[in-house]
Amino acid sequence: MSFEMTKGLFKYDFTDQHAILGIPLDAEFNDIRKRYMKIARRLHSDTCSFESQADKDWANQFLSKVVNPAYNKFSKESDRKEYNLLLTAIGKRVAKEQAKMQIESEAAKQLVTAQNWEEAYKTAVSKLALKQYESVKETQEAINQISELNMVYLLRKERTGGGGVAPTSPPKAVTSTSTEKTAAAATPATVTPPPPPPKPENSPAEAYCRRAQGFMDSKSYAKAILELKEGVKRDPKHSKAHALLAMCYLQQDQATMAKLEMNKALASNPEEPTALEVKKKLEQASAKAKKGDDKPGFFASLFGGKKK
Numbered sequence: 001m002s003f004e005m006t007k008g009l010f011k012y013d014f015t016d017q018h019a020i021l022g023i024p025l026d027a028e029f030n031d032i033r034k035r036y037m038k039i040a041r042r043l044h045s046d047t048c049s050f051e052s053q054a055d056k057d058w059a060n061q062f063l064s065k066v067v068n069p070a071y072n073k074f075s076k077e078s079d080r081k082e083y084n085l086l087l088t089a090i091g092k093r094v095a096k097e098q099a100k101m102q103i104e105s106e107a108a109k110q111l112v113t114a115q116n117w118e119e120a121y122k123t124a125v126s127k128l129a130l131k132q133y134e135s136v137k138e139t140q141e142a143i144n145q146i147s148e149l150n151m152v153y154l155l156r157k158e159r160t161g162g163g164g165v166a167p168t169s170p171p172k173a174v175t176s177t178s179t180e181k182t183a184a185a186a187t188p189a190t191v192t193p194p195p196p197p198p199k200p201e202n203s204p205a206e207a208y209c210r211r212a213q214g215f216m217d218s219k220s221y222a223k224a225i226l227e228l229k230e231g232v233k234r235d236p237k238h239s240k241a242h243a244l245l246a247m248c249y250l251q252q253d254q255a256t257m258a259k260l261e262m263n264k265a266l267a268s269n270p271e272e273p274t275a276l277e278v279k280k281k282l283e284q285a286s287a288k289a290k291k292g293d294d295k296p297g298f299f300a301s302l303f304g305g306k307k308k
Helices: 008-012 017-021 029-043 053-075 077-096 106-113 117-130 136-159 178-186 205-217 221-234 239-251 255-268 273-291
Strands: none
Touching (some): 008 136, 017 029, 029 053, 053 077, 053 136, 077 136, 077 221, 106 117, 205 239, 239 255, 239 273
16 A cells, blocks of 8 residues: 655655644644544544545554554654754754745645735645545645745744744845945055854754754654754854764764864864764774784774775
């Protein structure tokens, strides 16, 4: 049985649990629970009213493999926190890649230009949710359409700054007038010293580090790497972001990448504690590998060796 959803936020390799449950992105947990209970009664084999046995089997499988995992993502505080962090990152990605965005449903197209867009969003989601689990065909189509609405909602949230730091437009080039040019020529040129680098606590990368640390605490290193890569884009010399990246790569046995990020971190701050910890671990692994105590091929890239 195919349960594949391919539109909206699902295009970003993201499982849109809100769309599966037919709830808006800002739904409270009590509302999520009520919605889940309603869907469970609809799809469970003992209470499912679908006509054909094939549809009943599909409903039961969809409940256990798609709906239950979606609800479980909201049941535990740690899972809910991780999911919300990932959703925030997806929102930033949607805003960044909006030129590539593809919208098919009419409701999502209208939401792009709606004046009272937050109210329009909730109304559209609620309307789709009413018939979301009426049939096999309607279920997956409704999920796709709700996920498109979620995608547009995140985009508009980012535009207004509600999803974090709102994207800013690059400054427009200013053409000097002839009067300004004359004044500039008459005024001796002065050299303005470059602004000092931002303090770590004021760096735009710091927020990414905090989110990444949460992922690292739950051993979700791939997600942490995504956050940290965005962080170093905002502040390429942020030693902590590079150090955390090094630690993530180390945990994934990517020694070459770990060493690269460690060096970047120490170049910015020779006393960066996480980078020094990574350095120590790499040196220990290097010593073991040279003695033949480590598993074959592990950290071989550090010494130019090849995996056999």
